[in-house]
Amino acid sequence: MTDDDTPTPDGGHATPADAALEAGEEEEHLPPLSSIRRWLVTTNHKDIGILYISTSLFFLVFGGVLALLFRAQLWTATGQLLPAISYNQAVSAHGLLMVFWFLSPIAVGFGNYIVPLQIGAEDLAFPRLNALSYWLYLFSGLLFAVSFFQGSTWAGGWTLYAPLNVPTYLPSMGASAAVLALGMFVASVTVGGVNFITTIHRMRAEGLTYRRLPLFTWTMLLTVWMMLFAFAALLAALVILSADRLFGTTYFATTSPGGSLLWTHLFWFFGHPEVYIVFFPALGVMAETFQTFTGRRIVGRKWFIIAMVLVALQSFMVWMHHMFLTSINLQIKTLFMATTIGISLPFDLMVFALIYTMLKGKIRFTTPFLFSFGALVLFILGGITGVFLGAVVLDYSFRGTYWVVAHFHYVMVGGVTALIGGIYYWFPKITGKMYDEFLGKVNFALFFVGFNMLYFPMFVVWQTPRRVFEYDPAFTPWHQLATVGAFILGISFLVMFYNLLKSLRDGADAPANPWEYATTAEWAVDSPPPFENFPGTPSYADGHLSFRTEDGEQHTPAGTAADGGTDAEATTDD
Amino acid sequence: MHGLLGGVTVLEQAVAAVGGGIVPRGTREAVFNQIFEVFLALGTLVGIVVIGYMLYNVYKYRDHGGTDTDDGNRPELGEIPQGGGGGRKLFLSFALSAVIVISLITWTYFTLLYVEGGGAADTEDALTVHVEGFQFGWQYTYPNGATTGTLRVPEDRPVRLIVTSSDVFHNFGIPAFQVKTDAIPGQTTDTWFVPDERGEFVAQCYELCGSGHSFMQSPVIVMSEQDWQTWYQNTSAPNQSSTITPPPTITTPA
Numbered sequence: 001m002t003d004d005d006t007p008t009p010d011g012g013h014a015t016p017a018d019a020a021l022e023a024g025e026e027e028e029h030l031p032p033l034s035s036i037r038r039w040l041v042t043t044n045h046k047d048i049g050i051l052y053i054s055t056s057l058f059f060l061v062f063g064g065v066l067a068l069l070f071r072a073q074l075w076t077a078t079g080q081l082l083p084a085i086s087y088n089q090a091v092s093a094h095g096l097l098m099v100f101w102f103l104s105p106i107a108v109g110f111g112n113y114i115v116p117l118q119i120g121a122e123d124l125a126f127p128r129l130n131a132l133s134y135w136l137y138l139f140s141g142l143l144f145a146v147s148f149f150q151g152s153t154w155a156g157g158w159t160l161y162a163p164l165n166v167p168t169y170l171p172s173m174g175a176s177a178a179v180l181a182l183g184m185f186v187a188s189v190t191v192g193g194v195n196f197i198t199t200i201h202r203m204r205a206e207g208l209t210y211r212r213l214p215l216f217t218w219t220m221l222l223t224v225w226m227m228l229f230a231f232a233a234l235l236a237a238l239v240i241l242s243a244d245r246l247f248g249t250t251y252f253a254t255t256s257p258g259g260s261l262l263w264t265h266l267f268w269f270f271g272h273p274e275v276y277i278v279f280f281p282a283l284g285v286m287a288e289t290f291q292t293f294t295g296r297r298i299v300g301r302k303w304f305i306i307a308m309v310l311v312a313l314q315s316f317m318v319w320m321h322h323m324f325l326t327s328i329n330l331q332i333k334t335l336f337m338a339t340t341i342g343i344s345l346p347f348d349l350m351v352f353a354l355i356y357t358m359l360k361g362k363i364r365f366t367t368p369f370l371f372s373f374g375a376l377v378l379f380i381l382g383g384i385t386g387v388f389l390g391a392v393v394l395d396y397s398f399r400g401t402y403w404v405v406a407h408f409h410y411v412m413v414g415g416v417t418a419l420i421g422g423i424y425y426w427f428p429k430i431t432g433k434m435y436d437e438f439l440g441k442v443n444f445a446l447f448f449v450g451f452n453m454l455y456f457p458m459f460v461v462w463q464t465p466r467r468v469f470e471y472d473p474a475f476t477p478w479h480q481l482a483t484v485g486a487f488i489l490g491i492s493f494l495v496m497f498y499n500l501l502k503s504l505r506d507g508a509d510a511p512a513n514p515w516e517y518a519t520t521a522e523w524a525v526d527s528p529p530p531f532e533n534f535p536g537t538p539s540y541a542d543g544h545l546s547f548r549t550e551d552g553e554q555h556t557p558a559g560t561a562a563d564g565g566t567d568a569e570a571t572t573d574d
Numbered sequence: 575m576h577g578l579l580g581g582v583t584v585l586e587q588a589v590a591a592v593g594g595g596i597v598p599r600g601t602r603e604a605v606f607n608q609i610f611e612v613f614l615a616l617g618t619l620v621g622i623v624v625i626g627y628m629l630y631n632v633y634k635y636r637d638h639g640g641t642d643t644d645d646g647n648r649p650e651l652g653e654i655p656q657g658g659g660g661g662r663k664l665f666l667s668f669a670l671s672a673v674i675v676i677s678l679i680t681w682t683y684f685t686l687l688y689v690e691g692g693g694a695a696d697t698e699d700a701l702t703v704h705v706e707g708f709q710f711g712w713q714y715t716y717p718n719g720a721t722t723g724t725l726r727v728p729e730d731r732p733v734r735l736i737v738t739s740s741d742v743f744h745n746f747g748i749p750a751f752q753v754k755t756d757a758i759p760g761q762t763t764d765t766w767f768v769p770d771e772r773g774e775f776v777a778q779c780y781e782l783c784g785s786g787h788s789f790m791q792s793p794v795i796v797m798s799e800q801d802w803q804t805w806y807q808n809t810s811a812p813n814q815s816s817t818i819t820p821p822p823t824i825t826t827p828a
Contacts, residue, residue, distance in 0.1 A: 156784075157782040301657025358632055
């Protein structure tokens with residue numbers, strides 16, 4: 001971008017000298033990007049975004065290798081690759097790593113990098129808290145990794161059901177370390193959440209009202225609000241559990257009446273919103289990429305947002321549908337069946353909104369769009385199979401089987417699909433380099449084929465109980481197909497890493513906005529953006545993004561029409 | 575809740591008035607299979623229609639470089655985020671999907687009421703067996719106090735199960751008869767099934783419960799009523815104390 005020396009259509013001449021000088025001074029406090037010290041001391045949201053994304057990809061590989069291990073074990077109906085307790089550790093750690101240390105953090109990484117740019121903020125509200133939140137995340141993950149070497153790590157499933165979670169049954173030091181790692185992770189999430197909430201509510205550009213917030217920012221806002229309340233329940237559960245494990249209390253002991261049920265309530269009160277916490281940012285990426293690559297504004301945008309807000313609220317009222325077979329009574333089952341169906345309906349609206357956005361479009365099959373489109377297909381399949389689980393009578397039979405495993409992988413890894421689209425979408429912005437489009441398409445093809453080969457057979461042999469390695473020999477061919485799919489899926493990630501690293505080194509320089517029809521503010525600044533993000537104070541007050549400098553001049557970003565904005569009402573933030 | 579359930583009862587009577595055949599009843603497998611088949615057929619249909627429509631449109635509106643189909647009214651960089659038109663179609667599709675989902679679930683709800691009300695096991699001659707899960711097996715206690723590690727039941731007689739656990743959270747299930755319930759320490763859950771096929775089946779744990787979880791199975795043997803009676807008469811409660819020996823007849827649950 002050449003804002004600094006190109007006269008803009010409105011005649012204004014952009015010389016944000018003061019801002020640039022200030023930015024330079026700020027950045028001088030930090031070592032250069034090539035220095036390792038920079039990454040240890042940085043508080044800049046873009047640096048921390050990169051740290052989050054890279055670290056989460058490390059944990060993706062970690063959790064993925066564990067998955068390949070147990071998929072290899074499932075090659076035969078009586079697999080012997082891992083001893084029983086190691087198998088349980090593999091499935092438990094896979095779930096915990098993917099849900100906590102990969103899915104949420106990669107979204108938070110995008111949020112860190114993109115949200116301030118989208119809303120016109122220089123940084124998050126509390127940059128040092130942001131750094132704290134990242135380092136808590138990293139160290140919690142490392143603590144979890146260390147737990148593998150402390151006898152045994154967590155082997156009680158990612159749901160940590162009581163009373164298996166007390167030392168009587170899982171006595172190893174590693175299991176306690178895993179619980180403490182989770183607690184530390186919750187601290188990271190809470191600190192980060194407060195930061196995002198403050199930033200999005202208080203630091204938006206002039207004229208950027210809630211109705212006008214870019215959809216990715218909307219999804220992040222709802223995500224962090226859900227995090228704030230959901231993770232509080234998890235923290236409560238973890239504090240009690242830690243007391244049981246470390247100080248000898250007996251809240252969740254076998255002899256504690258109701259202790260077991262208490263855990264399921266606390267866990268699922270967190271656990272169900274968590275599903276949307278990991279899925280919403282993916283939805284945001286889908287909304288952004290559908291808009292950009294179809295060249296169409298989201299259909300029914302207002303209703304899309306309302307639907308998301310409804311889901312965020314309702315997500316706290318469905319948790320007992322994970323407990324239909326516990327001792328809860330018929331009235332409660334009825335209520336939670338109703339709320340469960342209720343929460344599925346806003347998603348129908350969002351799915352249709354995305355589909356109809358394609359109509360009259362000018363669709364370009366770039367890698368980010370392919371991943372987003374694929375994600376929508378997978379999410380629809382996940383949604384349809386979810387309705388099966390909403391029928392309580394069917395749920396009774398599906399409980400604890402591969403139907404559940406297949407369903408939530410279609411939903412959650414469907415979300416991952418969109419997030420990979422997000423990696424490709426924002427890679428030019430973050431690195432200043434274009435990725436290799438051909439390799440990107442190869443990546444998508446392998447990913448999509450591998451994904452369906454891995455998870456679809458699980459619907460076919462859904463009668464297989466979860467987390468067992470001895471199953472009906474009649475199911476063997478389908479499980480072998482799934483294992484082959486798992487390895488293809490794994491290879492697709494090797495292609496992705498190769499593409500990203502190769503492009504980082506040899507890729508063509510990315511322009512400020514490599515995508516036609518992108519609208520949001522991150523594309524109006526250089527790739528990568530300057531340290532202080534914008535060449536002036538961003539404002540939408542005159543109906544169009546412009547940057548105001550201190551001497552009263554303003555200019556619009558290159559490539560945008562100055563006559564585009566007629567909607568000149570300057571609505572205040574609140 | 576009373577209002578809600580009251581309304582449902584009225585609805586149920588209405589459905590029953592229309593025709594009792596609508597609501598699946600019978601054994602657990604029969605109920606499951608009927609509902610599952612309908613869901614599978616409709617789910618496949620909806621999936622094909624929706625994904626087919628997506629593929630059709632993504633191909634139809636692909637960018638072939640030529641004329642712009644939307645009069646050049648394209649999003650611009652830096653514009654205030656706003657929505658596109660097409661709300662009418664959106665709401666029609668939404669309403670349609672809502673109707674399908676809500677009617678499907680409501681339909682299954684009547685079966686849920688049937689199942690929860692005891693279903694086919696809501697009879698005098700149902701056999702009640704207490705099941706206790708432990709790491710890593712199942713113990714069955716019969717009305718006469720006898721305990722076994724193999725569940726033996728007579729063919730075609732409904733069985734009521736009262737399930738709990740003596741250590742960790744388990745889940746008891748017999749896939750062949752589509753019966754399943756949580757086994758929770760300090761709590762009991764109950765469920766029922768009709769063993770309508772003679773032979774040997776498997777009961778299995780469906781909740782991760784420790785290193786032996788994969789092997790936590792026990793045989794379920796369905797015998798003829800006569801064979802079962804013979805077997806049952808020869809069982810006796812362990813540590814029989816003369817005062818509290820229950821009569822060797824089958825009692826119904828209180």
